[in-house]
Amino acid sequence: MGEVADIVNSGVTVIKLMANHASVQTVQGGYANGFPAGFDGQGLTGGQFKAVGKRWKQDSAWYDFTTVDMDFTVKMHWMWGASIHGAGHYIDHITVTLDVDYLPLDQTVDVTANFPTHGSRLGTEDNVIAAMPFEISVQMNYFLGQLVGWRRSLDCLVQGDGNWQMG
Amino acid sequence: MSQPPAGAQISEDGNYWWDASANAWQLIQHDAGGATAAGAQASNAPQITSDHVADMMASAEQDAAEIA
Numbered sequence: 602m603g604e605v606a607d608i609v610n611s612g613v614t615v616i617k618l619m620a621n622h623a624s625v626q627t628v629q630g631g632y633a634n635g636f637p638a639g640f641d642g643q644g645l646t647g648g649q650f651k652a653v654g655k656r657w658k659q660d661s662a663w664y665d666f667t668t669v670d671m672d673f674t675v676k677m678h679w680m681w682g683a684s685i686h687g688a689g690h691y692i693d694h695i696t697v698t699l700d701v702d703y704l705p706l707d708q709t710v711d712v713t714a715n716f717p718t719h720g721s722r723l724g725t726e727d728n729v730i731a732a733m734p735f736e737i738s739v740q741m742n743y744f745l746g747q748l749v750g751w752r753r754s755l756d757c758l759v760q761g762d763g764n765w766q767m768g
Numbered sequence: 769m770s771q772p773p774a775g776a777q778i779s780e781d782g783n784y785w786w787d788a789s790a791n792a793w794q795l796i797q798h799d800a801g802g803a804t805a806a807g808a809q810a811s812n813a814p815q816i817t818s819d820h821v822a823d824m825m826a827s828a829e830q831d832a833a834e835i836a
Contacts, residue, residue, distance in 0.1 A: 621775040652835040659828040667816060668824055676835065706774045743821060748782040751821045753829075767832035 605689070607638040608720035608731045616714040618699040620673065622706050625699050633716040635692040635731035635761065640685065645693060648683030652676050653765050654700075655755065657739075672702035675712055675739055677767060679759040689729040690761030692720075697737055707744035712737060714757075723760065731761040770794050 613631035620626070636642065654676040661668035679695040697714040704710065716735045724730035737755040742748065758766040772778060772785030772794075779785070784793040 619777060621777070623775060653832055654835050655832040656830045657825060657828040658830065659824065667820065671828060709775065709777050711777070741821070741825065742778045743816075744778070747816075748778055749816055749818050749821050750780060751818065751825050753825065765834075 605637040605722060605726070605729045608635045608691075608722050608729075608733070609638045610634055610716055610718050610720060610733060611636060611641075612695070612716075614716045614718065616697050616712075616716075618697070618712040620699055620701045620704065620710045620712075622704045622708070625701055631696070632693070633695040633733060633735070635695070635720040635733040635759075637685070637689075637691075637729070637731075642693070644685055645683050645691065646685075646687075648680040648691075648693065650678065650680050650694070651763060651765070652678045653767050655767055669705055669708065669743065671704055671708065673704065673710055674700045674702075675737060675755070676700065677714075677737070677757055677759060677765070679733075681759065681761050681763045683761070688727070689731070690724065691729075691731045692733055692759055692761050695733060695735075695759055709742045711740040711742075713740075714738075724762075729761075732758060733760075734758045737767075771797055 610633045612633040615629055617628035619628055654674045656674040658672045659670055661670055676698045680693045683691045683693055699712045714737045720733040722729055723732050735757050737757055739753045741751040755767055777786040783796055785796055787794045
């Protein structure tokens, strides 16, 4: 592989998930990636998968009517350490999932991940490490006698060397 | 106008619910007091504010961690 000018995402830029007490729906799915510009994925070798999750879990006492029980986890998954012609640490199959163990009837969760079209190039010219920053927003809607909403944005980063950020 | 079924997704402004069968947003019917039917069902529930929910979610949030 010659000089790597840019790391680009030729996959999806938006993933949308919705959940209620009964199910999780993928409204808009797919995968993002972090390849050198102009690379079509042919010849990518190696790599291993990793998943990182952030959980919201609340167990309240039976007499506590002001706390709502919930248990759900937002996960980011990606393949890291993939190389092209034996060089570099690239990333592929970046996606976001939502696992729900418990939501009450009157609560819904919406998760949206927004990926950029360009990532970052770390490492050296001879040993490029691809990195892809993205944002996950988690939105809750409740009917607790009235509609109440809550929203949290997570700044996320996955890298070709397996490092990550989610917070 | 109609009433949202339990668990329906509600718009951010609280005026619409998502009807998956019709693939469309439906206007929520509000009564004179401004409460929805779903709200009326839970009228005995304590009034919880967005600040309360934010505190609750903050306490429920765990640190991100790798999953084996």
